[in-house]
Amino acid sequence: MSCSDVEIDNVFLRTSDDSIAIYADRWEHHGDARHYRVTNSTLWADVAHPINIGLHGSKDEPRVIEDLIFRNIDILGHDEDDRNYQGALAITDGDNNLVRKIVFEDIRIDRIEEGMIFNFRVLFNDKYSLAPGRGIEDVVVRNVRFRTGMINPSVVSGFAxxxxxxxxxxxxxxxxDTLLRADDVEVGPFVKDFRVR
Structure with a gap:
């Protein structure tokens, strides 16, 4: 929370909630979150997200969460029955945060029991947020493979x-072996420059 210049390399994390959560303000921590490198690691979330970015910030002092790179990651499990909290790769932008310049690259997802590959939403979460997020910008998802199975469609949606x-x-x-297509993704309102190739 509200940290900058963070490197996480060669870790194994099995968690009962989000494995890696990157926020701005939370409890006694205040400020932006910038320049994270998460590499060569294995994540296993029994519930919630293996990777979750952006939910907590400051309603009164807008924050920026930016320049985050996740590269060469194995996700062993993602299991979340509440659709609002699904997404092996999640950007749940709330609390007046601006989330930008994010890269997810060379990621292998072994198992999704209930969930989706990615969930990128600007939202107001009445349980955890005091304001909607300010936006999500410049996200690259490259070379991601989900082994096999039934999953919910990934979601991309703005707020206003x-x-x-x-x-x-x-x-x-x-x-x-099937390449994800644009019509495999639920694209909501207020989304600009969304490309699938």
């Missing part, structure tokens, strides 16, 4: 015209 999602690039995401 001034709290939108912009610049999402999905490149070589596969379910088994």
């Amino acid at each position: 015209a001034d709290r939108a999602v912009r610049g999402i690039s999905i490149e070589n995401v596969r379910v088994g």
Whole structure:
């Protein structure tokens, strides 16, 4: 929370909630979150998200969460029955945060019991947030493979015209041997420059 210049390399995390959660303000921690590198690691979330970014911030002092890279990650499990909290790769932007410049690259997902590959939403969560997020910008998802199985469609959605999602690039995401297509993703309102290749 509210940390910068963080490197996480070569770890194994099995957790009963989010494995890696990157927020701005939370409890006594206050400030932006910038420059994270998470590499060569294995994540296993029994419940919730293996990776979750952006939910907590400051209603009164808008924060920025930016320049986060997740590379060469194995996700062994993602199991969440509440659709609002699904997403092996999740950006749940709330509390007046602006989330931008995020890269998910070379990620292998072994098992999703209940969930989806990615969930990128600007939202107001009445349980955890005091305000909606300010937006999600410039996200790259590249070379992600989900082994096989039934999953919910991934989601990309903004909150309002001034709290939108912009610049999402999905490149070589596969379910088994099948390449993910644009119509496999639920694209909500206030999304601009969304590309799947």
